[in-house]
Amino acid sequence: MKxxxxxxxxxxxREASKVYRTASGxxxxxxxxxxxxxxxxIVSIVGPSGCGKTTLLWSMSGLHRLSSGEIRLDGKVxxxxxxxxxxxxQEANLLPWRNLDANIAFPFEIKSTRPDRAWIxxxxxxxxxxxxxxxxxxxxxxxxQQRASIVRALSxxxxxxxxxxxxxxxxxFTREEMNRLVEEIWLDRPTTIVFITHSIEEAIxxxxxxxxxxxxxxxxxxxYEVLFARPRSLEIMATKEVFDLQNAIKLDIVGGRTSQKxxxxxxxVAGS
Ligand SMILES: Nc1ncnc2c1ncn2[C@@H]1O[C@H](COP(=O)(O)OP(=O)(O)OP(=O)(O)O)[C@@H](O)[C@H]1O
Numbered sequence: 001m002k003x004x005x006x007x008x009x010x011x012x013x014r015e016a017s018k019v020y021r022t023a024s025g026x027x028x029x030x031x032x033x034x035x036x037x038x039x040x041x042i043v044s045i046v047g048p049s050g051c052g053k054t055t056l057l058w059s060m061s062g063l064h065r066l067s068s069g070e071i072r073l074d075g076k077v078x079x080x081x082x083x084x085x086x087x088x089x090q091e092a093n094l095l096p097w098r099n100l101d102a103n104i105a106f107p108f109e110i111k112s113t114r115p116d117r118a119w120i121x122x123x124x125x126x127x128x129x130x131x132x133x134x135x136x137x138x139x140x141x142x143x144x145q146q147r148a149s150i151v152r153a154l155s156x157x158x159x160x161x162x163x164x165x166x167x168x169x170x171x172x173f174t175r176e177e178m179n180r181l182v183e184e185i186w187l188d189r190p191t192t193i194v195f196i197t198h199s200i201e202e203a204i205x206x207x208x209x210x211x212x213x214x215x216x217x218x219x220x221x222x223x224y225e226v227l228f229a230r231p232r233s234l235e236i237m238a239t240k241e242v243f244d245l246q247n248a249i250k251l252d253i254v255g256g257r258t259s260q261k262x263x264x265x266x267x268x269v270a271g272s
Contacts, residue, residue: 008072008074008075009036009037009038009039010037010038010039010040010041010073010074010159010192011035011037011060011071011072011073011160011192011194012035012037012071012072012075013033013035013036013037013056013059013069013071014034014069014070014071014072015032015034015068015069015070016030016032016033016034016056016059016066016068016069016070016071017030017031017032017033017066017067017068017217018030018052018055018056018059018064018066018067019067028216028217029052029055029216029217029218030052030055030056030059030066030217030218030219031217031218031219032069032219033056033069033213033218033219033220034069034220035211035220037192037194038192039159039192040192041192041193041208042186042192042193042195042206042207042208042209043194043195043207043209043210043211044194044195044196044197044202044203044206044207044209044210044211045194045195045196045197045210045211045213046196046197046198046200046203046210046212046213046249046253047212047214047215047218047253048213048214048216048253049198050215050216051213051214051215051216051218052213052216052217052218053196053213054164054196055218056213056218057162057164057194057196059071060078060085060160060162060194061078061081061082061085061162062078062079062080062081062082062085063081063087073085073160083111083156084158084159084160085158085159085161085162086154086156086158086160086161086162087153087161087162087163087164088146088149088150088153088161088162088163088164088166089149089164089165089166090164090165090166090167090168090169091169092137092145092146092148092149093149094137094145094148094149094152095137096137096138097136098136099133099135099136100129100132100133100134100137100140101133103137103148103152104120104133104148104151104152104155106152107152107155107156115155116155116157119155119157120151120155123150123151123154123185124151126181126184126185126188127147127148127150127151127181127185128147129144129147129148129151132144132148141174142169142170142174143170143177143178146166146167146170146178147178147181149166150166150181150182150185154185154191158191159191159192160191160192160193160194161191161192161193162193162194163182163193163194163195163196164196165197165198166195167179167197167202168197168198175202179202179205179206180231182206183205183206183230183231183232184231187231193206195207200246200250200253201237201246203249204226204237204242204245204246204249205232205237207226208225208226208227209223209224209226210223210224210226210249211223212224212249212252212253221252222252224245224249226245228242
């Protein structure tokens with residue numbers, strides 16, 4: 001597992017601002033956003049629609065350029081797509097004319113590198129897709145396609161996985177199943193995960209920290225540490241502590257629409 005020197009966070013977002021030049025004028029999507037993410041943490045980012053979550057995540061991936069500020073990976077400024085950073089989107093984005101094996105092989109073909117077949121087989125087994133390599137995307141359910149896209153991202157052994165509302169299009173049961181799967185994969189091989197979601201419950205279930213962004217222009221409004229033991233059970237998710245935390249975050253998001261100047265605050269929920 002690759003991690004940064006002890007003095008560096010895995011990912012350091014420093015005063016990140018992003019202004020989109022649009023036909024109707026400048027649109028400030030991010031305004032001096034700063035976040036430190038330690039190696040092997042799972043951090044969720046929540047906030048009102050349009051507050052700049054995707055902009056922030058894409059900037060972390062190197063696919064978007066910031067207008068000012070910087071994002072560092074292991075202490076080095078990210079200037080473009082990085083082999084250590086994997087991405088999973090809301091849409092599985094599998095190539096419809098390629099079967100599952102060929103879809104997973106695709107990024108290796110582009111990079112002219114050899115896939116680690118044993119690792120890919122392990123991942124396929126882990127997500128319940130062993131034996132499905134010859135199937136085409138149209139033959140797979142939405143949940144299976146999304147599991148395949150996670151395998152594709154992890155097959156490259158990234159040390160950071162950025163997930164942009166990966167389960168937003170799935171039904172609630174499949175979504176819960178996918179949340180458990182992400183946790184299992186993470187317990188198997190810890191990775192730094194940054195996860196964007198509209199579901200506060202999903203954020204609490206998965207995360208070591210939940211970061212709440214203010215309404216646009218997006219800034220860090222609050223952050224919460226979630227210290228429940230893992231693996232997290234449905235019983236934990238049904239406790240009053242989780243219910244209270246969920247409500248607090250919900251109020252932050254609703255409040256953030258009208259008041260963007262909340263002082264950062266840390267709260268902790270003790271493990272049970
Ligand atoms: N390429 C672009 N050009 C112009 N404006 C953009 C562009 N991408 C995003 N925006 C605007 O920037 C703001 C932040 O968008 P972003 O998609 O980052 O927010 P978000 O929090 O991820 O939204 P949602 O939760 O609805 O997915 C929005 O007002 C959006 O309309």
